[in-house]
Amino acid sequence: MRPHTNEYKGPENISTRIHREIASGSYECLVCFSNLTRKAKVWNCKCCWTVFHLDCVKKWAKQGLEQTPAVPIGADFSPTWRCPACNNHEKVVPAAYSCWCEKEVQPEPTNFLPPHSCGQTCGKKRTSPRDCPHACDLQCHAGPCPPCPAMGPKQPCHCGRDEIQKRCIDTVYEGGWSCGHPCEDSLPCGEHSCPKPCHPGVCGECQIPEMLKCFCGNSTKGIKCSDKQEPVESTISDIHGVENWLGYWNCHSPCNRYFDCAKHTCQKPCHPQDALPARCPRSPDLVTHCPCGKTKISEIIESPRANCEADIPLCDKTCDKTLRCGHKCDRTCHEGECPVCVKIIDIKCVCGKTISESLCHQGEPGEPPRCIRVCKMLLNCGRHECAERCCSGEGKAHDRLNSRRKMKSYNPGQSSSDGFESEHICTRPCGRLLKCGTHSCQMLCHRGPCGTCLEASFDELSCNCGRTVLSPPVACGSTPPKCEFPCTRDTDCGHPKVPHSCHTDQVKCPNCPYLVEKTCLCRKRGVKNVPCFKNAVSCGTECGKKLSCGSHSCHKVCHASGGCDEPCRQQCGKAKSCGHPCLEACHAPFQCPEVNPCSTTIQLTCACAGLKQEARCCSTKTNPTGNKKELKCNDQCRSRRMALALALDPDRESIPPYSEGTLFHYAKDRKWSTVIEEKFKAFAESNQKRYTFNPMKSSQRAFLHSLAEDYGFQSESQDPEPYRSVVLFKGSNNGTAPKKTIAEYIASKPSAVPTSTPFSIQQLKKPQRQTYNSIILQNMKIGILNPEIERELEPVLKDTQLRFSLQWSGEDVLLVPKASSLGNDQIEVELADVLIPQLKRLIAKNGLADKAELCLVGKDGQIVNRESQPKWSLVVGKSSAAAGTKPPAQASVGSKSRFDFEYGKAELARKSTESLKKKDKKKEKEVDVVDDWETAADNEAEAASGGPAPPINMEASTGGD
Known part of the structure; x- marks a missing residue:
């Protein structure tokens, strides 16, 4: 709320407050939160009358129009923006700055007029009272126009007999007024006048009751004038005279008027009467057939009936008259009404799933039977099942689910409405606990979240310390107000507490950060500089406690007592009969079973160690030797021994695998060349037919072309400089990688590297x-x-x-x-x-x-x-x-x-000593350490090889295993 100053005295409304605050420079724009002045261009909302800067509202409106809300497809949508103060929807973006009454655009600011006012008469249509015919007569002002104080027009009452005039604010422009006298307008019946007091609108139908006779004249009752039917004239002429009347309604009682025989009465329901009595339906001249109508009376009896009281003869045929239920009467020809139908029929239950036998229902719509089948369909709430026996809506529910599945399969993007049948509308109360945690939802069971609790408390809600209070009414579930005062709780550890604001009991105080010494979980040592709030402290050492197996110790890091892995799940590790460790789970104190073959990999060699082969040990308790055997030497072994005897390299190659150009470029940048060589090898082993390198320098591209020839690939340079790159292609032979890498080849033949300066000395x-x-x-x-x-x-x-x-x-x-x-x-x-x-x-x-x-x-x-x-x-x-x-x-x-x-x-x-005794003892020359070791190394290398010293293969020496 904006503070009030003591300079203004007297009553104040919206207009005067806006004028005063803008004039004093204390009115804030709710968009930019800066003060409004007389010279600023403003705009005011016509709903809440809040004033804003015109530029601020323009930006706000444009941003609101750019945000398109999610609307259903096909729905009519027009973009709107909302007022920052009241969220009222607006469609038009403010464009021009005008005075409050909008008569003058760009008004000049003056000190003798209210801020942003043109000084003319307002003239706007008043909003209070509604439909007021007088315009506002005040000076151009902010906010809404005040209620009209003038006298209103004269208004007649509803019936037009009287008229009245009041102040405009008290005049009821909608609905009129009533003088209270009877209306007395003629009603639609034309016989009566309206007895209601003066009222608006038409008088309506006539509600005056009249005593009217029925069609047969036996009953009389009062009927509203508007409910009368078209009258039917009836006349009776007998010994008592002639009686005439108008019948207006049907009493549904038997007529009971005597026929012309004066012995039988009419049993028809109420109907209009004729002057003369009707002919007796049992007269001999009218009854020519038996009651079933299949045989003539003359065929049954020889002489005709004497009068209407004589019995009508019966035939021996079946009646076959159609009963009310639709079946045929199965009795022999009889007088009077047919008896009740006793046929057994099949009838479906309410849900239509069960068919049972029952007596004919006599044509009356009786309640179908109910089976014991329980309906399992979910109600519209999605929480409860129907659980009704023989539910009449179960079939409809199945049809609804089937139609929904078809709609999803044929129109995946189209959503179908629920369309739940009335039998599956849940009428139970929701009863779920609301967000407040105290009250339950009183609505009918529904889908989705429950609404907000509408309960309120009229007690003050305070924070934990009680220094910040929220005044009533307080909505149910409201949290205590935020308190800026310091928390007053004491710490349990006794250390000074960390300064923090007041909070609820659900929120814990900040952890104590003071550093103390605590005993670790394994209770072996104390750990220093541990924050006070930490309870579980680990020293980081291995537990080392013996497990129950007695062979292994716990390898877990410092932990609480009882946290060791029991039973032991570590590998046994004991040596088996073959010498290899047992890899099965610990089985102490029992011996290793050695039932499964040993899976340790061993290396089989021949007698000369030229052939090597890896194999599984596969030894067991029953087969101690397993796969331990010696390989037989072959021709390759003999060639290898011959090469060693002649001091030759057994792995020598007849043709050098790499050209001089490849070795020359490799020596320039070995690290980069090794990466390129790995890519060449991966390309040779893959199924790719083409590989493109990134753009590079000409010297690097020369190494790629030279190495491609060694691998048997086709290479081609593409694109102009500086984006020129090399593309590799596989030919018909697909290319093969040499057995040795460049580093391995240089290590086996150091002299193969073309260099003018001994590379070894350079490296030293x-x-x-x-x-x-x-x-x-x-x-x-x-x-x-x-x-x-x-x-x-x-x-x-x-x-x-x-x-x-x-x-x-x-x-x-x-x-x-x-x-x-x-x-x-x-x-x-x-x-x-x-x-x-x-x-x-x-x-x-x-x-x-x-x-x-x-x-x-x-x-x-x-x-x-x-x-x-x-x-x-x-x-x-x-x-x-x-x-x-x-x-x-x-x-x-x-x-x-x-x-x-x-x-x-x-x-x-021992063997070396015996061999030395048989040979002549030779004096070993001592190696003197020279001062200039670099020159000595150069001389030694040249003397040993007869030329420049070979380079030291640093990459080969740093390889893996």
């Missing part, structure tokens, strides 16, 4: 970033087996997407990632940032190994570099290799323990 001089692809655990705990290592490392390795293979290297264990979709850089980030910190904490806790660090494992399985190894050790390693030192043999991967490897090493040392 260039500070390169060390790359790692594996993890090494140094000095493993004595006596530990592979299953135990896997179980110890499972809490760390289970959360990463990499999968590792365990390889023993002396007393160390290598964790080598298996093939995955991650690149080398992503693998290194996963190892360095995620796994190494967790592994270091794990081995520091359980003493599994002495140290965990990153390392680089080459294609041959040898450790090329370690995280703790200095850079210059690479050069020393190459020098020792050139001197003829043999690298240590790689340990095979399997499930053997460290004891097996220690025994193998001791046996190998």
Whole structure:
């Protein structure tokens, strides 16, 4: 509400308030919330008389017209906009600024006139009273015109006998007035006058009662004049004289007037009478046949009947008269009415589903029987079933549902009306709880949500602290008012509470943020700097409690007591008779069943280890050997042994798989070339016939063309620069990828790379970033087996997407990632940032190994570099290799323990000692460490190869397993 100032005194209406607030600059526009002044262009609503800026209303109206509401298809719709104050619909957008009475456009602002007024007489038609003939005589003003104070015109009463004149505001222009005297206008009957007091409109039908006789003259009753039927004249002439009257209605009673025989009476219902009595229907001259009408009386008796009292003779034929029910009378010819029909007929129940036998209903519309079938149809509310026995609307409901299904199938976009039959209109009260939570819905059971609760309370509604109050009446279900005062509740923990506003009991106070020390869930240690409101705190360590099986411990992170996984569902892990770990669920304390064949993958080799084949172990308790067998050597093995004996590469190729151009461009950018090579390989293995590369430089396109020739593809450059790109096509042979990649080929034949400067020296001089692809655990705990290592490392390795293979290297264990979709850089980030910190904490806790660090494992399985190894050790390693030192043999991967490897090493040392005793002892030359190691490396490489030193294949050394 706008505040009132003390400058204005006296009564105030809408017009004076608008004038005063605009003149003082305190009237706000409800669109922009800025003040209106005398000089501003304004517009006022003709419904609520609120004043706005003209420009604000124009923008508001245009936005409202652009919002098209959802209307049914085909319905008449004209766009409208709504007043910002009263939501009244308007069709025309305000265009011009005018005064309040709209006589002057663009009025000039003056201080001696009301704001936005032209100073002329208003002259607008008044709205109070309605149909007032006088125009407003005030000066041009805002708001509605006041009620008319002038005298109204003279008005006659409804009957026209009197007239009256009142003030215009008290004059009733619609409906007129009544003088209260009788109307006395002639009624439509023409016999009576209207007895009502002076009234508007026509007098209506005559309601004056009259005593009138029936057609037969036996009864008399009062009938309204307007209900009289067309009169029928009746006359009776007898010994008492002649009686005449007019009959107006039918009494439906028997006539009971004697026939001319003076012995029988007329049994017809009330009918007009004739002057002379009617002929007796039993007279001998009128009755010529028996009662059934099939036989003449002359055929039954010889002499005719004497008079009307003589019996009518009967024949021996069946009556066969049609009864009221439609059946034929099956009795022998008889007098009087036919007896009741006793035939058995089939009659349907109310729902029409059951047919039963019953006596004939005698032609009267009786109530059909009801069967015991219960109607299961849903009522229109959608909540209740009909549950009526033998429902008459069940058939209609089935027809309605069938028509709706057909309408959906033939016209999917068309919606059908419900059209529920009257039997399935739910008449139960809704009874659902309203949103207020206190009252229930009193409407009839209906679909959709219930309406708003209309109950109200006349008690004050206050907030929790009672300092903010909502005055009555208060709608039912209203929430307490929003309170801006601080909350007065105390905290349970005793810490100072967080400042916040007052709120209801359903809303909790903010959580206490103070940091305290709390005991973890497993009760092993206390955790510091924990927010006070947190009750469940985990220390992050493994539970480690022995499970009921006695063989495994709980691997879950710190949890409440009793939360261990029981019974044990972990893998058994014990070594079976074949040496492989049992992969079945824990079955302690029982032995491993070994009924199913072992699924561990083993590698079968021939005697020379040239042939290798992977197979399942498949050993069981009854078949301990399983698939363990030695392969037979073939011609390839013999060729391989011959090549090794002649110091040749057994995997050599007769024709180089890659051209010099390919190798030259590959050496320029190996990382990008490796990506292109993978795309070539994927294209060769796919069913595509065409592949298009993105636009690239000419040097890169040269590499694509050269590599396409090596793969057997057809290549073509398309589009002008700088959008020129290369398109690959498969020929008739579809092209094949070489057995080795470019990196593998360069590693096997380093001299194949055309370069003028020794690439190895360039790599040594260039500070390169060390790359790692594996993890090494140094000095493993004595006596530990592979299953135990896997179980110890499972809490760390289970959360990463990499999968590792365990390889023993002396007393160390290598964790080598298996093939995955991650690149080398992503693998290194996963190892360095995620796994190494967790592994270091794990081995520091359980003493599994002495140290965990990153390392680089080459294609041959040898450790090329370690995280703790200095850079210059690479050069020393190459020098020792050139001197003829043999690298240590790689340990095979399997499930053997460290004891097996220690025994193998001791046996190998013993055999080496015996062989050395038989040979002459040779003095080993010591390698002196020179100061200029770069020059020494260059000299060694040239001396060994007779030319420039081969490049170091960094990409090949950083590959996966």
